[in-house]
Amino acid sequence: MKVLIVGSGGREHTIAWKIAQSKAVEKIFIAPGNAGSGLVGTNVDIKVNEFEKLAEFAAKEKIGLTIVGPEDPLVNGLVDFFEEKNLNVFGPSKKAAIMEGSKTFTRDLLKKYNIPSAEYAAFENAEEAKAYLKEKGAPIVVKADGLAAGKGVVVAETIEEAEQAINEMILDKRFGGAGAKILLEEKLLGEEASYLIFSDGKNILPMVSSQDHKRIFDQDRGPNTGGMGAYSPAPIVTKEMEQRVLKEIMQPTVDAMAKEGRTFKGILYAGLMITENGPKIVEFNARFGDPETQVILPRLKSDLAEIMQACIDGNLNEKEIKWGEKACCCVVMASGGYPGKYEKGREITGLEEANSLPETVVFHAGTKEKEGKILSNGGRVLGVTALGNSIREAIDNAYKAVEKISFKGAFNRKDIGQKALVKKV
Numbered sequence: 001m002k003v004l005i006v007g008s009g010g011r012e013h014t015i016a017w018k019i020a021q022s023k024a025v026e027k028i029f030i031a032p033g034n035a036g037s038g039l040v041g042t043n044v045d046i047k048v049n050e051f052e053k054l055a056e057f058a059a060k061e062k063i064g065l066t067i068v069g070p071e072d073p074l075v076n077g078l079v080d081f082f083e084e085k086n087l088n089v090f091g092p093s094k095k096a097a098i099m100e101g102s103k104t105f106t107r108d109l110l111k112k113y114n115i116p117s118a119e120y121a122a123f124e125n126a127e128e129a130k131a132y133l134k135e136k137g138a139p140i141v142v143k144a145d146g147l148a149a150g151k152g153v154v155v156a157e158t159i160e161e162a163e164q165a166i167n168e169m170i171l172d173k174r175f176g177g178a179g180a181k182i183l184l185e186e187k188l189l190g191e192e193a194s195y196l197i198f199s200d201g202k203n204i205l206p207m208v209s210s211q212d213h214k215r216i217f218d219q220d221r222g223p224n225t226g227g228m229g230a231y232s233p234a235p236i237v238t239k240e241m242e243q244r245v246l247k248e249i250m251q252p253t254v255d256a257m258a259k260e261g262r263t264f265k266g267i268l269y270a271g272l273m274i275t276e277n278g279p280k281i282v283e284f285n286a287r288f289g290d291p292e293t294q295v296i297l298p299r300l301k302s303d304l305a306e307i308m309q310a311c312i313d314g315n316l317n318e319k320e321i322k323w324g325e326k327a328c329c330c331v332v333m334a335s336g337g338y339p340g341k342y343e344k345g346r347e348i349t350g351l352e353e354a355n356s357l358p359e360t361v362v363f364h365a366g367t368k369e370k371e372g373k374i375l376s377n378g379g380r381v382l383g384v385t386a387l388g389n390s391i392r393e394a395i396d397n398a399y400k401a402v403e404k405i406s407f408k409g410a411f412n413r414k415d416i417g418q419k420a421l422v423k424k425v
């Protein structure tokens with residue numbers, strides 16, 4: 001079988017790397033991919049929003065399975081577009097991906113079905129939002145309703161900060177249409193963790209827990225990024241907590257979506273806050289996380305293509321999912337200046353040496369190949385990933401590999417996974 005993976009980040013390189021181990025998979029294409037995915041399969045020069053071209057390619061190449069990585073094409077209906085053409089595709093439909101596409105939709109759904117979440121109110125009018133703010137006070141969370149590449153959230157500690165965020169989102173239209181509607185939310189207190197499941201619309205199979213590091217600098221300082229590193233498992237998600245998350249959040253959400261006529265097939269990603277009163281939803285995503293995928297898939301022992309096909313066919317209840325005991329850590333190497341301005345086109349060295357270390361694999365994100373050289377081509381450049389018998393060992397292995405790699409201006413956090421060690425696991 002031939003597989004097409006849509007996307008170009010670390011997540012998509014990781015999916016390509018894992019699916020290459022699937023029994024039935026003979027050939028992999030990645031559109032548009034990066035230098036790393038080009039080593040696992042063949043990159044195709046089609047962008048993720050070029051639906052027509054992607055479908056033509058899938059039909060022409062007789063692709064047996066297409067996997068959609070990023071949120072934009074999911075929210076814009078790439079899966080529906082493929083299904084209308086009878087092309088086999090993994091991911092939620094547009095109607096289901098709204099869980100990520102509209103934060104208001106998701107909060108309303110969770111409220112309707114009594115699924116633990118934050119108290120909130122939605123506004124399109126700045127004055128009304130400010131009146132609610134006065135009533136609730138700070139701290140408070142201000143969010144753009146639509147997709148804003150992870151940048152549409154302000155956790156405001158003061159009323160002034162919240163007012164400024166309201167002004168920027170509604171009056172200055174900083175996020176365009178995505179911010180025309182905003183949410184004001186109760187600030188949830190606790191530790192965050194990511195919890196992902198496979199869903200066939202009815203049945204679910206859990207993945208292992210993970211945690212990412214969103215801020216650019218050590219000790220969670222500085223602006224938010226796409227994610228500077230991750231580890232799995234997240235010790236905060238104990239066995240008991242995991243059972244609660246599945247029973248109180250994941251299964252009820254999948255059931256609720258089915259009841260609403262929005263059957264969710266694909267990967268449902270819960271951003272959780274583990275609060276004093278149990279797990280609560282910070283957000284849902286309709287896809288694999290980045291960089292969570294880089295620490296989840298190396299731990300998967302089962303055949304990824306088979307599980308994805310069972311999600312599409314609706315027989316996930318007949319499948320088992322097996323996970324390795326080893327822990328995994330991913331350290332993101334970024335271009336200096338990211339998430340602000342940064343340079344591209346820097347030559348990256350030491351990749352082979354890093355990849356030859358035990359239990360280590362360097363997943364590419366913003367890279368491209370030019371005349372036999374690998375060059376940086378984005379803000380997040382590499383996800384240096386390693387397994388270990390404990391989280392501590394996985395962290396040490398990942399940082400040993402980071403030391404082997406260099407490019408001008410390279411930057412990485414030094415404290416990935418430290419939170420897990422504090423928990424003495």
Ligand code: AMP
Nearest residue numbers: 118141150153185186187188271282283
């Ligand atoms: P989101 O894009 O919704 O994941 O939000 C980005 C980040 O903002 C989250 O990872 C949290 O750290 C924080 N955040 C969002 N909503 C809340 C909330 N209701 N309470 C506390 N923190 C939040």
Ligand code: GLY
Nearest residue numbers: 212227289290291
């Ligand atoms: N790591 C956060 C995300 O993928 O949305």
